Amino acid sequence: MEAGVEDPSRMPEEGSPRQRLQNNPVPDFPHLLNADGQYLFCQYWKPSRPPKALVFVSHGAGEHCGRYDDLARMLMELDLLAFAHDHVGHGRSDGERLVVSDFQIFVRDVLHHVDTMQKDYPGLPVFLLGHSMGGAIAILAAAERPGHFAGMALIAPLVLPSPESATTFKVLAAKVLNLVLPNLSLGAVDFNILSRNREEVENYNSDPLVYHGGLKVSFCTQLLNAVSRVERGMPKLTLPFLLLQGSDDHLCDNKGAYLLMDGAKSQDKTLKVYEGAYHMLHKELPEVTNSVFHEINMWFSQRTAETGARCPP
Template identity: 55%
Template sequence: MPEPGAPRLTPQGVPYADLKHFVNADDQHLFCRYWEPEGPPRALVFIAHGAGEHSGPYDEIGQTLQEQSLLVFAHDHVGHGQSEGDRMNVKDFQVFVRDSLQHIDLMKGRYPNLPIFIIGHSMGGAISILTACERPSDFAGVALIAPMVRMNPDSATPFKVFLAKMANHIVPSLCLGSIKSKWISRDQKTVEEYDSDELNHHGGMRVSFAMQLLGATERIEREIPAIRWPFLILHGDVDKLCDIGGSQMMFDQALSTDKKIKVFDGAYHALHHELPETTASVLKELTSWISERLSTSPSQSS
């Protein structure tokens, strides 16, 4: 912790006083981004980014929605990007959900009568699902891009989970393999940008963090049968980082009457940074899906 009275700095050494941020319940400063339309916004859209990355790569989504008169906002999760916290480590996955609700409440305070949407990618998809489950009547819809609904079958066999749980008791700081950037996108420029982005976490994932992710997916699986809020799922069928089977399970089992899943043939994990035609299709899906729900009268969407 900094000395009393000393300015709080980002992990990169920038004073938070010079940046947009909020302070969470653990007195940690979280860096924020906002994409505000020129005129009055029609709705609020919160973006939850994935594990090991930050809110910066969502600029294209933010700008695209901003042009539709939507006010888009995001923050770097604890331990990510320009926010405080131990890198890619968290005491409880619920911290991500709690912080998301705090940021959403801050924006609701500024714009009390606007509908609210959430967009979540990868781990951010898990955060989005659990955030909406805590306040099911608060959100006009949740859009999920390759969400982490369940762990990949290859990495979460019963034996591997058993070993990880044992390791978590003995050496929780033990590092597992890092995210393989080649599976993020078929677009080589995207992979190179990911590898060179100093705000991304390029080290291994701790066993303790993997256990938090596993716990989140187990909680989601319990919540899915009770989900009734509107959602859109976009997933690539060659995604090796988040299991498409989890997305299909959510679509099949959720009680929502307003739900849609779209599968992109041959696409990898970061659909919003994929080959140009895929990215364009994803942006179109997001904008049209949100716009359609804004044109629905409140009596129809309740």
């Protein structure tokens, strides 16, 4: 893994869809090489003082880690070292756009990145922060390594898909089609359901690194597999977590938030539901987004205030 960059918002190469071959030259941007020989574009937000903890930021489906620059900079101001990568098939990273053979690949790559950072910063506690699909990845990473993480903050995590996007018929159809037409497009997501903030919707729509194409049957099937795995993994969760959810989320059913609160064994767990808010709470109407940033700021501040807290090796 290459060293972090001075400007974490630096985005080398303009462009979008990409699928690098494994024998291509090493890229000239901060990267991680995963177990499949694919390059993952990485970003690091390093505080000016020695960090109190590490925080991996896990982005959602179709987007990229650069969209979390404002959250990561806030964490950096708390003397936390935030780090992230574009998941395979997303943003600057290798792989066919929004194609993954197994959802576990996303989880595996996150754990690999965490392990790499812990070698450079031994003894520091490690937290997770995830949104939407990135929230499901964070939950599964925590469930796979009970006791390893110091806590996680979740913004509208994928626990249950909304009834609108995953009716019983659609779920069954996706499973059947995945056997015969895995590359069939089921259509693109209507970005207007992501946020009530029209400016943020336009920013999302105009971002060249965001995937604007149709969701393939195979990818939707992997998201459904992730939902099943999250449900099975809940009893393994014992770490502290903060869960933020919009009541009018049209992608991730808010019932999933309550399911996670009931299913996790964690003693320290907090749920805050924003009435009327959509999916991207961190890019919603100002009153919602300001509250989200405040909640995350306070939660991390409180849980990193104690000196001497250490994560298991």
